[in-house]
Amino acid sequence: MKKKYSFFKNASYALAGVKRALNESAFRIEFVIGICFILFALFYPFSLFEKAFLIGVIILVFAAECFNTAIESVVDLATSKYHKLAKDAKDLGSAGVFFTILIAVLTWLSVLYKEFL
Known part of the structure; x- marks a missing residue:
């Protein structure tokens, strides 16, 4: 018999993943900087x-760093x-994070450029 879907149980798994990601120093750095940028964008x-x-x-x-972890x-x-192959897998995961950070930086720069110049 297939288990019944539970939104709250699945959300608890996701939050456990976030908690695990916060154990990684790279994720913590990106998270703190990212939250600062999110707050700036909101206000x-x-x-x-x-x-x-x-x-x-x-x-x-954040998602890319979770996948990399x-x-x-x-x-x-x-x-x-x-x-x-293990090294390749880890390096490719890191490259994915690098590219998402590059996308974020270029996006923010383009919006800020339009806003302030």
């Missing part, structure tokens, strides 16, 4: 579309020895 008189876009790219960085956890579970 500065940007348009609703700009607010959504600016906050969305920050949340995208998940990849690293699985790799660490699979092997404690050096392996080129």
Whole structure:
């Protein structure tokens, strides 16, 4: 028999994932900086579309870092020895985070440029 879907149980799993991500120093740094940017976006008189876009790219960085942490956890579970494929998996996860941060920076710069110049 298939288990019944429970929104609250699934939300608790997601919150456990956020709690786990906060154990990672990179995520903590990105989270603190990201929350500062989110607060700025909420309280500065940007348009609703700009607010959504600016906050969305920050949340995208959080998601990418969670995926990267998940990849690293699985790799660490699979092997404690050096392996080129394990290194590739970790490096590619980090590259994904780098690209989402780049997207966020370019998005914020373009909106701020339009706003202040």
